[in-house]
Amino acid sequence: MTAQPTTTPAAVIAAAHDFGEREAVADGDVRLTFTQLHDRVRDFAAALCARGVQPGEHVAIWSPNTFHWVIAALGVHYARATLVPINTRYTATEALDIVERTKAAVLVVAGMFLGTDRYATLRDESSTLDLPTVVRVPVDGGDVERPGVLDFDDFLALATDDTRAAADRRARAVDAEDIADVMFTSGTTGRSKGVLSAHRQVVGIARAWADCAEVTADDNYLVINPFFHTFGYKAGILVCLLTGATVVPMAVFDVPKVMATVHDEHITVLPGAPTIFQSILDHPDRSRYDLSSLRIAVTGAAAVPVALVERMQSELSFEAVLTAYGQTEAVVITMCRTDDDPVTVSTTSGRAIPGMEVRIGERGEILVRGENVMLGYLDDPEATARTIESDGWLHTGDVGVLDERGYLDITDRLKDMYISGGFNVYPAEVENALARLDGVAESAVIGVPDERMGEVGRAYVVAKPGTSLTEDDVIAFGKKHLAGFKVPRTVRFVDSLPRNPSGKVMKNILREEKSS
Structure with a gap:
């Protein structure tokens, strides 16, 4: 095995070396080995170079979970640019705000998806929108040709031997302290804030999550959680990249499709909100599918009844059900371990992951400190100073208690969220x-x-x-x-x-x- 990478380009290169012809992505008929994924990522980065994108510039992705998102996100990093994921549920008004505030040089956007042409809505929202490069991802089909918009495959075709060499030089030059992404999360002031994370943090979070969930190269990981969210991107795509597991993206959540995918792809790792598992357990057609491959579930974001955990283990054959707690400013803070009992999983959010500290401050507020606390908010030093103390403690705005084992129980929110x-x-x-x-x-x-x-x-x-x-x-x-x-x-x-x-x-x- 090669040395542990501290940047995502290094992780892409290491995965191609270590896992080679193992399957990296399984998206319907599209199957990519780790070698092929590296080649596609390299081409995407080369195309960015061909379009004049400079190191540090922002590239926004407004598209659902497909193999294109994986290639584009890793390609952005490979070109030493900065990734800006946009929530696919956002309206054109909300998406435009992010595109403009980050001064995005490139927008990777879904074509027709769920009956909406997102780029068309963006143009309708702003007739003066200035995007040097727009790359369209085919999703539902029926896309209308638009001047200046490059289809995904046509964009990859811009790569040449010279620009691939330039991309390789940039990939090698990416530093662990370089900003990897800007993840937007709403603030209590009512305007979204851009959370800045370094490459070392992006990779570190994925490694810690993978270790806690005991993910290996033998796992097939169904990623229902949106790639635009840290759960789908950092605890999904990057976990698989580091471990050699297979990413199986799902663009739209549908219970029968989830069960069919688990059956067909022999899914072993299935994270998601408790409602996903409850919906599977209660579905009248569950018995038609072989779900016995399921091994690890990771859930959270809502209360998890003990009875649900027990049913997941007895009826869905999960060896372990884990809960976790985090926020965009720190991604993953606490997490259960595979040997935790159902009561612990149901009543706590686990204990601090490696590299993170948790303590309870005034009014019971949960404070966290460690390697994965954000660098700060984009263009907002005042908000950063209000959120992170001079000694590094991040104010989460959540209220909780720690038990004698260091396990965290979240009891309330200081914020109105x-x-x-x-x-x-x-x-x-x-x-x-x-x-x-x-x-x-x-x-x-x-x-x-x-x-x-x-x-x-x-x-x-x-x-x-x-x-x-x-x-x-x-x-x-x-x-x-x-x-x-x-x-x-x-x-x-x-x-x-x-x-x-x-x-x-x-x-x-x-x-x-x-x-x-």
């Missing part, structure tokens, strides 16, 4: 959007329990006098301007919002009546 379907939702962002709706005087959004999604949004709206605003009006406006998981499911109209003496909305009062 709630989790819907595995995605963080920050009410301030939703409230800022609703403020643009004519007839809304003010609003407050909280998360309320939902059997399928974990939590969904409820908006408390104070309407302006003389308006005839309805719940349907508010929800329709949200659907137009926000990603689906952020849109409130219910709306309560109130005469006023409860406030403390300083004028801050007391959401605790709203939460007390949320079940009514």
Whole structure:
């Protein structure tokens, strides 16, 4: 085996050397060995060089889980550029904000996907959009030719011997401290923040996750978690790259398709939100599929009942079910281990992974410090200073307790954030959007329990006098301007919002009546 890499280009090269003709990616009819993956990644990087992309420039990817995402993301790193994943559930307004703030030199974007041409919506949102290079990923088919847009294969064809050599030089020059990516996560101010991570952190997180989950080259890893999320990208693609496991991407979650894929691809590793496993267990056609290959499950982002863990092990044959805790600013903080019992898995989020420390600060806030804490927020030193203390402790905004073993139980959130379907939702962002709706005087959004999604949004709206605003009006406006998981499911109209003496909305009062 070669020395452990500290950058993703080094990991790509090492994987081609160590795992060679083993299968790296299995996406339907497309099968890539680690050698072939290296060649495709190298070509993508060479094409970036051919288009004049410079080291450190930003390349955005707005596309679902397919083999193209794997090639593009690793190719961006290979060219010593910086990756900017964009949530596929984002509206054009939200995506445009990220493209403009990062000054992206390249956009890799899905063609027709779920009935939407994302690049067309982006152009409709901004007639002055200036993107030097646009690469289109074929997903659903039926794509319309657009001036200046290169199809994915045509883009790869731009690679020449000279630009491949240039890409190789850049790959070797990537330093462990170079910025690998900018991962956007909403902030409590209502505007998304770009979290900066170095290559050593990206690789380190993947290695720690792989070690805790005991992933090996014999594993087939079904990645349902979106690649635009750290769970799918760093704890998915990169885990497989480091271990020699096979990435099996899934673009759209569908329970029968998940079961069929587990059956056909002999899936052994299946992470996801608890609802995924509950849906499989309860599906009437489960017995039609052979799911006995399943070995490791990693879940979190919502409560995990002990009974669910026990059923996953007894009925789905998982050898181990793990829970984990993290956030974009630190990716993975704590994680269970394969020998933890169902009660530990259900009632805790595990203990600190190697290289990370956890302590409980004032008001019970979870503070973390270590190798994988972000470098900071993009172009926002003030927010960085507020979040990370001078001695390195990151304020998570979550409340929890540590037991005598060092296992963490998350009990509450200092921030108003709630989790819907595995995605963080920050009410301030939703409230800022609703403020643009004519007839809304003010609003407050909280998360309320939902059997399928974990939590969904409820908006408390104070309407302006003389308006005839309805719940349907508010929800329709949200659907137009926000990603689906952020849109409130219910709306309560109130005469006023409860406030403390300083004028801050007391959401605790709203939460007390949320079940009514």
